[in-house]
Amino acid sequence: MAGLRRFPAYLRDRQEEIEGHARAYGLDFFPIIYEVLDYKTMNEVAAYGGFPTRYPHWRFGMDYEQLAKGYEWGLQKIYEMVINTNPAYAYLLEGNSLVDQKTVMGHVCAHVDFFKNNYYFSKTNRKMIDGMANHAALVRRHMARHGQDVVEDFIDTCLSLENLIDPMSPYISRVAPGRDGRDGRDGGDAEDGEGDDVPRLRAKQYMDKFINPPEYLEAQKKKKDEEKKRARRRFPEEPQRDVLQFLIQHAPVEPWQRDILEIVRNEAYYFAPQAMTKIMNEGWATYWHSTIMTQRAASAAEIIDYADATAGVLATAPGRLNPYKLGVELFRYIEQRWNKGQFGKEWEECDSLDAKRDWDRRLGLGRRKIFEVRRLHNDITFLDEFFTLEFCVEQRFYSFGYSERSGSWEIQSREFKKVKEQMLRMLTNRGQPFIYVEDGNLENRAELLLRHAHDGTDLDLAQAKDTLRSLHKVWTRPVSLLTRVEGKGKLYRCDDGNITEKSAEYPA
Amino acid sequence: MSQRIDLDHGRFRQIIRGKIKQNLRKYISQGEMIARKGKDTVSIPLPQVDLPRFKWGDKQGGGVGQGDGQVGDALGQGPEKPGQGEAGDRPGEHMVELEVSLAELAEIMGEELELPRIQPKGTEKIIAWKDRFTGIRTTGPESLRHFRRTFRQALRRQVALGTYDPKNPVIVPIRDDKRYRSWRSDPLPQSNAVIIYMMDVSGSMGDEQKEIVRIESFWIDTWLRSQYHGIESRYIIHDAMAKEVDRDTFFRTRESGGTMISSAYKLCAKMIEDEYPSELWNIYPFHFSDGDNWSIDDTHACVELLKQKILPAANLFAYGQVESPYGSGQFIKDLAEHFDEDERVVTSEIKGKDAIMDSIKEFLGKGR
Numbered sequence: 001m002a003g004l005r006r007f008p009a010y011l012r013d014r015q016e017e018i019e020g021h022a023r024a025y026g027l028d029f030f031p032i033i034y035e036v037l038d039y040k041t042m043n044e045v046a047a048y049g050g051f052p053t054r055y056p057h058w059r060f061g062m063d064y065e066q067l068a069k070g071y072e073w074g075l076q077k078i079y080e081m082v083i084n085t086n087p088a089y090a091y092l093l094e095g096n097s098l099v100d101q102k103t104v105m106g107h108v109c110a111h112v113d114f115f116k117n118n119y120y121f122s123k124t125n126r127k128m129i130d131g132m133a134n135h136a137a138l139v140r141r142h143m144a145r146h147g148q149d150v151v152e153d154f155i156d157t158c159l160s161l162e163n164l165i166d167p168m169s170p171y172i173s174r175v176a177p178g179r180d181g182r183d184g185r186d187g188g189d190a191e192d193g194e195g196d197d198v199p200r201l202r203a204k205q206y207m208d209k210f211i212n213p214p215e216y217l218e219a220q221k222k223k224k225d226e227e228k229k230r231a232r233r234r235f236p237e238e239p240q241r242d243v244l245q246f247l248i249q250h251a252p253v254e255p256w257q258r259d260i261l262e263i264v265r266n267e268a269y270y271f272a273p274q275a276m277t278k279i280m281n282e283g284w285a286t287y288w289h290s291t292i293m294t295q296r297a298a299s300a301a302e303i304i305d306y307a308d309a310t311a312g313v314l315a316t317a318p319g320r321l322n323p324y325k326l327g328v329e330l331f332r333y334i335e336q337r338w339n340k341g342q343f344g345k346e347w348e349e350c351d352s353l354d355a356k357r358d359w360d361r362r363l364g365l366g367r368r369k370i371f372e373v374r375r376l377h378n379d380i381t382f383l384d385e386f387f388t389l390e391f392c393v394e395q396r397f398y399s400f401g402y403s404e405r406s407g408s409w410e411i412q413s414r415e416f417k418k419v420k421e422q423m424l425r426m427l428t429n430r431g432q433p434f435i436y437v438e439d440g441n442l443e444n445r446a447e448l449l450l451r452h453a454h455d456g457t458d459l460d461l462a463q464a465k466d467t468l469r470s471l472h473k474v475w476t477r478p479v480s481l482l483t484r485v486e487g488k489g490k491l492y493r494c495d496d497g498n499i500t501e502k503s504a505e506y507p508a
Numbered sequence: 509m510s511q512r513i514d515l516d517h518g519r520f521r522q523i524i525r526g527k528i529k530q531n532l533r534k535y536i537s538q539g540e541m542i543a544r545k546g547k548d549t550v551s552i553p554l555p556q557v558d559l560p561r562f563k564w565g566d567k568q569g570g571g572v573g574q575g576d577g578q579v580g581d582a583l584g585q586g587p588e589k590p591g592q593g594e595a596g597d598r599p600g601e602h603m604v605e606l607e608v609s610l611a612e613l614a615e616i617m618g619e620e621l622e623l624p625r626i627q628p629k630g631t632e633k634i635i636a637w638k639d640r641f642t643g644i645r646t647t648g649p650e651s652l653r654h655f656r657r658t659f660r661q662a663l664r665r666q667v668a669l670g671t672y673d674p675k676n677p678v679i680v681p682i683r684d685d686k687r688y689r690s691w692r693s694d695p696l697p698q699s700n701a702v703i704i705y706m707m708d709v710s711g712s713m714g715d716e717q718k719e720i721v722r723i724e725s726f727w728i729d730t731w732l733r734s735q736y737h738g739i740e741s742r743y744i745i746h747d748a749m750a751k752e753v754d755r756d757t758f759f760r761t762r763e764s765g766g767t768m769i770s771s772a773y774k775l776c777a778k779m780i781e782d783e784y785p786s787e788l789w790n791i792y793p794f795h796f797s798d799g800d801n802w803s804i805d806d807t808h809a810c811v812e813l814l815k816q817k818i819l820p821a822a823n824l825f826a827y828g829q830v831e832s833p834y835g836s837g838q839f840i841k842d843l844a845e846h847f848d849e850d851e852r853v854v855t856s857e858i859k860g861k862d863a864i865m866d867s868i869k870e871f872l873g874k875g876r
Contacts, residue, residue: 044512044513047513047516048513053512056512056515056516056519057516057519058516058519058520058522058523059516059520059559060513060516061513061515061516061517061518061519061520061521062520062557064513064516064517064520065517065520152519156559159559160559160560160561162561163561163562163563164562316573316574316575318573318575318577318583319571319573319583320573321571321572321573321574322574325574326574395574396574396575396576397572397573397574398572398573398574398575398577398579399570399571399572399573400570400571400572400573400583401570401571402570406582408582408583409570409582409583410580410581410582410583411573411577411578411579411580411581411583412570412579413579414579419572422570422571422572423572426571426572431564432561432562432563432564433562433563433564435562452562457564457565458564458565459562459563459564459565460563460564460565461565462560463560463561463562463563464560464562465560466560467560467561467562469560470560
């Protein structure tokens with residue numbers, strides 16, 4: 001690896017010191033391997049999402065350019081990176097002051113502790129460095145065989161579908177047992193017998209048309225057909241959230257294309273838990289680096305520099321949610337509540353504000369509680385459970401939105417209920433719309449129908465149309481998306497790159 | 509490893525180049541590029557290159573913030589929403605400023621317009637040879653002996669032979685050990701070129717016409733600069749009289765009065781005669797006018813000047829006629845009449861900003 005510096009002995013000493021403190025506090029982490037990188041290499045590694053080996057793709061180059069510019073113009077600097085593997089790899093920026101490096105090490109210890117112990121990371125591949133390298137090798141091989149442009153183009157296509165996965169699926173089983181073992185795509189039509197089996201009352205022939213009037217028979221037949229239609233097996237049986245998986249299983253693609261789809265999906269699942277726990281993860285790491293630094297590791301001479309750097313990390317700007325700040329404050333709030341025993345039935349039912357303010361049972365359970373929280377929660381459950389009225393007021397949260405009237409973004413509310421609702425909505429499905437595969441054999445024409453489960457926010461239509469085109473490239477048959485735009489149901493259909501739009505019924 | 513990101517980065521730049529190429533016509537006709545010119549780079553606003561995703565539209569979104577402010581207060585800058593990358597106030601129109609060097613831009617333009625490389629006139633004039641030490645060889649004058657390399661060679665030999673004694677580290681180089689610096693003489697080719705811009709600033713040339721000239725000369729300049737090492741630009745304005753001005757004045761002056769194109773050609777011919785001997789210089793006179801000359805006599809004078817003085821010296825004489833509501837547009841026809849066969853003369857009618865691209869292609873498409 002070019003630009004790699006050996007890990008100098010003086011930093012190794014600091015590592016031992018910091019890790020000693022961290023263990024003493026009860027943090028439990030994989031072995032950590034540090035590497036000191038110059039800023040160029042750091043930007044490079046960051047562009048590759050922390051991994052030194054990724055498949056070749058231009059967007060890494062784009063990210064790199066942005067990072068490099070940000071650094072050159074002095075707008076941003078990456079202090080540290082850590083990868084969720086066992087052993088964990090962490091990168092330090094060459095030329096940072098010793099205080100910074102110590103802070104970062106504390107931060108990294110807590111990240112790795114979180115990776116190791118948080119439930120949502122329990123299913124990730126801890127050998128992902130190898131995984132990524134294998135992906136890269138495979139992609140290169142396909143490029144050598146099929147041409148770089150062709151493969152890169154298909155990667156573009158797949159990446160625009162990258163977020164259509166089911167991030168919760170590793171932890172639960174969604175597949176209901178099938179009614180019968182048949183595959184949906186080829187079934188369905190064959191059993192259409194004659195529609196003549198409408199039950200008749202037995203009658204003599206001359207009486208037949210009175211006893212079994214033709215209108216009645218017709219109606220019966222219609223009803224039956226309808227029933228049959230309804231009973232025809234749906235495909236997929238339940239709406240499927242893992243669109244990528246559906247495509248891998250059912251889209252008529254070449255084997256190499258299937259490989260690319262699988263790679264993109266696999267990496268998306270690898271990164272998903274990090275997106276799902278961003279606030280907690282950063283909060284936890286910040287909590288511990290500050291605890292370690294202020295209580296143990298920073299010398300009197302270092303404390304100002306430490307405080308300055310941390311203040312930068314925790315700064316808030318209007319209209320931005322700083323995950324470091326929110327996370328660390330919430331962990332501290334939980335710790336304090338459990339230290340004072342502010343929980344349980346009695347606490348919940350207490351109506352007296354005074355009593356609540358002075359509530360202190362001196363239980364000292366705070367540390368234990370936050371360790372438990374870091375093991376069990378993800379961002380949504382974390383906030384749902386612990387983002388309380390008091391916390392919201394104390395931390396002065398507000399919700400904002402776009403005001404058509406003034407044409408700008410403005411603060412909309414400081415009401416707890418609204419703020420919390422907005423917060424949870426932002427975090428649900430990592431802030432992305434829910435898209436389901438509704439029907440893989442629409443109108444029995446092997447067309448694909450997706451449904452956007454509308455939850456109050458319309459899709460970005462320009463992007464949605466382009467995404468439909470990507471989808472069409474994979475599925476090859478026409479692809480449709482059912483969504484709601486400004487309260488009205490709309491069906492967008494992509495056939496050979498042309499998008500048509502029509503009104504449609506959107507099930508409430 | 510640094511190689512790997514370089515590949516991906518190069519790939520990204522390639523995509524960007526493609527985008528610029530696609531939109532080149534727009535950039536060229538808008539002229540906004542010139543305003544963004546730095547020293548040798550321009551920054552180009554590009555729609556963000558991004559992969560489409562199913563995602564929420566911006567306006568109905570919103571988020572949660574923390575800190576001061578009353579309900580109804582505007583938030584300074586556009587907020588960023590987690591998991592959505594950047595969110596501006598205009599969805600789908602995120603612009604990225606991209607720095608591109610002028611040389612690269614010229615190359616992109618050359619590719620897009622299929623401009624041929626210019627063959628400089630005559631053989632490339634070699635002005636100087638430059639010696640550079642580039643390597644090591646085993647023979648040479650003692651004055652160029654490379655002490656360290658020689659020493660190392662000798663040391664290596666002695667160690668290999670076992671005659672090296674660490675206690676008494678005496679190194680005696682023999683003939684085979686000696687290493688000398690070697691050099692290479694690189695020719696410094698220097699083809700000199702001059703562009704002489706002439707513009708009609710008589711009353712009939714309005715601001716819009718001048719803007720067109722300005723944009724077009726910017727691009728011509730950019731291209732020719734990419735083709736020659738040293739290039740000079742001279743500027744002449746004329747109405748009934750001609751005078752040389754600096755670049756700034758060239759594009760800003762507005763005179764009134766009649767038009768005698770010959771006055772400009774006279775000055776141009778004199779300039780060439782006095783300062784740019786044609787065997788040493790590649791000369792590019794460009795003339796822009798609305799084609800309304802004072803008299804037929806003057807037009808004849810122009811033709812004579814071109815034939816006798818300017819054309820023999822110039823690589824290319826280019827005449828661009830900008831359409832104006834006042835001009836008769838006769839001059840281009842006169843030129844065509846006299847120089848139809850002569851491939852040193854290129855004329856082009858520029859109907860509006862959109863025609864600039866085609867005009868540039870006409871001017872430079874011959875590769876002269």
